[in-house]
Amino acid sequence: MNKEILQEILQTESVSFSSEEIQQMLDEELEKSPEEMDTQLIDLCIDVLNMQNAPDKKETKKHKNIGVKKILLIAAIIGIVAALAIPVGADIPAIESQGGIVNVLENFIRVNLTGGKEYNLSVEFSTYGIPHELIPCKFYKEECIITDVGPAGDNAYRFGFELTDLDTDGYIAVGYVPDEFEFGYKYADIYAEVEQLKKMTVNGIDMLIYSTVDGDVDVNYFVDNFSFSICFRDLTVNEATEIIRNF
Amino acid sequence: MDILNSEGIFDDKMWKECFAGIKKLCEYKLRSCPDEIDNVISDVYLAFVIEIHNNKVPDNPQAWLYSVANNIIKDKYSQLNKQNHFSISISSHDIEAMELTVFPDLSDAMISDADITLMADKIFSQLSQEEQQILTYFHYENKSMKEIADIINKSESAVKQKHYRLCLKVRRLIKESIENY
Numbered sequence: 443m444n445k446e447i448l449q450e451i452l453q454t455e456s457v458s459f460s461s462e463e464i465q466q467m468l469d470e471e472l473e474k475s476p477e478e479m480d481t482q483l484i485d486l487c488i489d490v491l492n493m494q495n496a497p498d499k500k501e502t503k504k505h506k507n508i509g510v511k512k513i514l515l516i517a518a519i520i521g522i523v524a525a526l527a528i529p530v531g532a533d534i535p536a537i538e539s540q541g542g543i544v545n546v547l548e549n550f551i552r553v554n555l556t557g558g559k560e561y562n563l564s565v566e567f568s569t570y571g572i573p574h575e576l577i578p579c580k581f582y583k584e585e586c587i588i589t590d591v592g593p594a595g596d597n598a599y600r601f602g603f604e605l606t607d608l609d610t611d612g613y614i615a616v617g618y619v620p621d622e623f624e625f626g627y628k629y630a631d632i633y634a635e636v637e638q639l640k641k642m643t644v645n646g647i648d649m650l651i652y653s654t655v656d657g658d659v660d661v662n663y664f665v666d667n668f669s670f671s672i673c674f675r676d677l678t679v680n681e682a683t684e685i686i687r688n689f
Numbered sequence: 690m691d692i693l694n695s696e697g698i699f700d701d702k703m704w705k706e707c708f709a710g711i712k713k714l715c716e717y718k719l720r721s722c723p724d725e726i727d728n729v730i731s732d733v734y735l736a737f738v739i740e741i742h743n744n745k746v747p748d749n750p751q752a753w754l755y756s757v758a759n760n761i762i763k764d765k766y767s768q769l770n771k772q773n774h775f776s777i778s779i780s781s782h783d784i785e786a787m788e789l790t791v792f793p794d795l796s797d798a799m800i801s802d803a804d805i806t807l808m809a810d811k812i813f814s815q816l817s818q819e820e821q822q823i824l825t826y827f828h829y830e831n832k833s834m835k836e837i838a839d840i841i842n843k844s845e846s847a848v849k850q851k852h853y854r855l856c857l858k859v860r861r862l863i864k865e866s867i868e869n870y
Contacts, residue, residue, distance in 0.1 A: 443809040445802060447828045451859050459849065467850045472759040476752035481710065483857055484755055488713050 464491055561588035563601065570599055572616050576647075576665055577672070580605070580685045581614065605685075608677065612658075615671040619664070638679050645689050653679050661686050704737060707751050711758055718762045725765055733758045800870055812862045820855050827852060 459467070468487035471480055563581055566588065567574050580586060585607040594600035598617035605611070639652040649663040659682040661672040674682050711733055719726045736757045740747065747753035800808070813821060822841060826832040834852070838845040 443813040443824070445805045445809065447824070448805070448809050448812075448859070448863060450828055451856050452863065459853070460846075463846050463850060466846070467853070470850075472755060474756075476747060476749050476756050479749070479752040479755060480854070480857065481749070481751045481755060482861075483854060484714070485710055488710075488717050492713065492717055 461491065561591055561601070563588050566591050566599075566601060570616070571618075572599075572668065573666065575689060576668060577614060577670065577689070578686045579688050605674075608681065610674055610677045612673040612675050612677075615673075617669045619667050619669055640679065642683065644687055649686060651679055651682060651686070703750060704734065707754050710751060711754050714755060714758055715762065718759075719765070722765075722769060725769070729758065729761050729765055732761050736761075800867065804870070808863070808866045812859060812866065815862060816855070816858070819851070820858070823848065823852055823855055824859075 464487050468484060468491070471484050471487070474480075563586070564574055574582075581588075581603060585605055587604045587606065588601055589604055589611070590600075590602040592600050594615050595617065597619075598615060601614045601616070603612060603614065637653045637655055639650070642649050642651065647663050647665050649661055651659065651661050653659045657676050659674045659677050659679055661670075661674075661682060663670050672682075672686070674685075711730060715726050715729050715733075716723075719729060733754060737750075737754060740753075813824070816824065819841065823837060826837045826840065827834075832840075834845050834848045838848045841848070843851075
């Protein structure tokens with residue numbers, strides 16, 4: 443091979459292919475092993491083929507663009523997925539816990555891919571369309587640290603917290619219940635050994651507070667199509683009551 | 690591309706860099722069932738994080754992710770085809786947009802002719818036998834794609850695609866050679 447051939451190859455501006463040929467190139471490249479795969483060619487093929495399917499040519503994209511935040515939330519349950527693959531009693535891979543990024547908890551590993559950062563509850567609630575004013579103001583104060591955020595079922599999210607002044611932690615689970623939904627979150631079914639149970643009304647909202655033999659205190663209430671379940675660990679009913687009195 | 694940062698912690702930024710390509714691939718491949726795009730991307734991400742979690746860092750994350758995405762998409766269509774009949778039609782009219790970025794003239798690279806010849810020989814030796822054949826037939830002997838196809842017993846379309854890939858590969862090798870000069 444000589445300089446002229448190299449130059450010729452370098453100066454070639456474009457090659458015409460049919461859509462089928464480009465599709466074939468794309469599929470062939472995708473079938474290769476990662477070691478052999480030319481990702482640049484794949485990107486090129488997709489860009490060209492997407493031009494064929496551009497929105498102004500009648501195609502409308504109906505899917506939602508998946509945001510990175512959603513991906514992070516999904517990844518927050520990786521520990522559970524990993525746990526399913528790890529038999530009980532197997533050695534958990536040695537992963538250093540650094541800054542709360544990776545936490546080995548009994549039989550599963552939680553990976554916080556945001557680097558252990560603290561969440562802003564207002565921002566999180568805004569993201570999921572949850573009204574800010576429907577939880578006690580304690581959770582917006584400095585002594586409350588939101589430690590993790592993740593899905594908790596269909597239209598439901600879970601926000602872990604620590605109350606540094608009370609040396610307790612827990613979570614807030616919020617679920618959206620559409621009007622046509624007759625069962626489910628409108629009724630709080632308690633499957634626990636209850637020690638103490640009481641009902642109170644705060645700002646016109648009926649709340650159920652109960653403590654369990656495990657030492658947890660749960661507060662359940664339903665308002666504006668949202669169901670709330672706040673779980674405090676190692677707290678008394680009276681202490682929990684004081685928190686939820688103030689919205 | 691390092692997946693783990695200097696402290697050995699999974700660096701989410703790497704996913705974000707690969708994400709654009711994965712998203713485009715899924716959007717294209719799943720254009721007939723756009724509701725599945727988010728699910729597939731999520732599955733790809735899960736696979737990626739689990740791989741990292743198991744201390745298996747892919748050498749080429751982008752390529753690895755494309756491979757995973759491709760397999761997940763194929764599985765998805767298998768599932769969907771069991772429920773409904775899916776067919777993706779591809780138009781066959783020509784496109785002229787498979788562009789190759791024009792490189793600057795080799796003379797501008799300030800490499801002597803002797804060194805360019807050495808570079809050319811080295812690049813040629815890195816090509817497969819078939820690639821060498823195609824290059825020789827097309828660029829030295831000025832044979833058409835059709836003629837080359839008849840010689841090497843492949844379709845004209847396949848030869849055209851192989852030649853395109855060959856151009857991309859040679860360009861990359863030239864670029865690496867110049868950078869290492």
